[in-house]
Amino acid sequence: MRRIARTRGRALVAALGVLATVVAVAACGSSGSSTSTTASGGGSSTTSGSSGKTIKIGAALIGPKNDKSFNQAAYEGILAAEKATPSLKLTSTLENKATDQERTDAVNTLAPINDLVLGVSASFGPIFDQLADKFPSKYFVDVAGYTQRYHKNVTGFANDWGAPAYVGGVIAAHLTKTKVVGYVGGAEIPPTVHGANGFAAGVKSVDPSIKVLKNITGDFNDVAKAKAATAAMITDNADVIFPFLDAGIAGSYAAGKESGKDPAMFKLTIPDCTSYDNIVGTEVVNNVAATSLMLNRYAKGTLKAGTVFLDLQDPNLQTLKLCPKYQAKADIAKATKDTIDAVNSGKVKLPANAINARPNYPYQEGFDGPVHNAGATG
Numbered sequence: 001m002r003r004i005a006r007t008r009g010r011a012l013v014a015a016l017g018v019l020a021t022v023v024a025v026a027a028c029g030s031s032g033s034s035t036s037t038t039a040s041g042g043g044s045s046t047t048s049g050s051s052g053k054t055i056k057i058g059a060a061l062i063g064p065k066n067d068k069s070f071n072q073a074a075y076e077g078i079l080a081a082e083k084a085t086p087s088l089k090l091t092s093t094l095e096n097k098a099t100d101q102e103r104t105d106a107v108n109t110l111a112p113i114n115d116l117v118l119g120v121s122a123s124f125g126p127i128f129d130q131l132a133d134k135f136p137s138k139y140f141v142d143v144a145g146y147t148q149r150y151h152k153n154v155t156g157f158a159n160d161w162g163a164p165a166y167v168g169g170v171i172a173a174h175l176t177k178t179k180v181v182g183y184v185g186g187a188e189i190p191p192t193v194h195g196a197n198g199f200a201a202g203v204k205s206v207d208p209s210i211k212v213l214k215n216i217t218g219d220f221n222d223v224a225k226a227k228a229a230t231a232a233m234i235t236d237n238a239d240v241i242f243p244f245l246d247a248g249i250a251g252s253y254a255a256g257k258e259s260g261k262d263p264a265m266f267k268l269t270i271p272d273c274t275s276y277d278n279i280v281g282t283e284v285v286n287n288v289a290a291t292s293l294m295l296n297r298y299a300k301g302t303l304k305a306g307t308v309f310l311d312l313q314d315p316n317l318q319t320l321k322l323c324p325k326y327q328a329k330a331d332i333a334k335a336t337k338d339t340i341d342a343v344n345s346g347k348v349k350l351p352a353n354a355i356n357a358r359p360n361y362p363y364q365e366g367f368d369g370p371v372h373n374a375g376a377t378g
Helices: 010-014 070-084 100-113 124-134 162-175 190-206 223-235 249-259 287-300 330-345
Strands: 034-037 055-061 088-095 116-120 139-143 154-159 180-185 211-216 240-244 264-269 279-285 306-310 318-322 363-365
Touching: 055 070, 055 100, 055 287, 070 088, 070 116, 070 264, 070 287, 088 100, 088 287, 100 116, 100 124, 116 124, 116 287, 124 139, 124 154, 139 287, 154 287, 162 180, 162 190, 162 240, 162 264, 162 279, 162 318, 162 330, 180 190, 180 223, 190 211, 190 240, 211 223, 223 240, 223 249, 240 249, 249 264, 318 330
Parallel strands: 055 088, 055 116, 116 139, 139 154, 154 306, 180 211, 180 240, 240 264, 264 279, 306 363
Antiparallel strands: 034 088, 279 318
16 A cells, blocks of 8 residues: 555544544445434524534434444534534434435435535445535535545545454454454445455465455344354354444344354444453444544635545544453554554555545545645546
């Protein structure tokens, strides 16, 4: 991976006061549909917060806002931004937009009545590519994704999910006794694929002979599918499993418990070391902080169009965090730290299929990194 000089911007993020709860970045999925609405608070709207007028926000989520993972984190980030900046008002939250048509309909519903539309999932990138120019006076923010073309009214925030998953793969390779490990993914979108590729690469970097099983269930929140996929891997002798799932992870936990083998498992997005007896750690993506940061910058008129990419350069926003049980294991703690340091220094080059392709338009590595391709808008 091309390494680019960048700044962490930790002080600015910390100033938001939302980092006490470290939660996240998967882009995630579900089926079904629901809508929840809150009062807009009245007042006139504007696309710039400098005037102090009300800025109406409409949010479209790929899954439910109470999934205890990716969607919930972004939703809580909106609430944190509202608290920090009273001019921001969430008017509507459309949940469980699992298909392109549902996402398109959601954006077409929200854009006419709001100043800013926030899409939660990498799958909103293509939708914004289609619709952003249709609403030139409105602004669009993509949490965990980005557009292929530059739009002066779109900011994307794209996690390189394969980076912390690579660290997880290294850890899995150190833990496995059977030399079989597994990856259970949700919807087959870029974050899921990047995570799978990063995990496998991390495993193979330690021991190429380890077998890596993979099953993409098609849904981040389907408990039954996750349970079946995980159970099959346990039957095939996997003793370390990385569930790249949101609410569906309950199925993976159930399969682990019912097997009686207690395979080690990872968590996604929101740290949790208690829901399953053998959780190794969490691939943390702090969408509370990232979402709040982008909305507050929009309100101040300082949010830049283009895309922000993030791998492991700021542990407050994205990292692999071990649970205490495994942090206490000196070899695992060392392997984790050494791998993160190696990725950040450029010593480890993440495979291209584990990270987002950088676009031919302005983008940043980290929220306060220098702007690259500054002259390109194609």
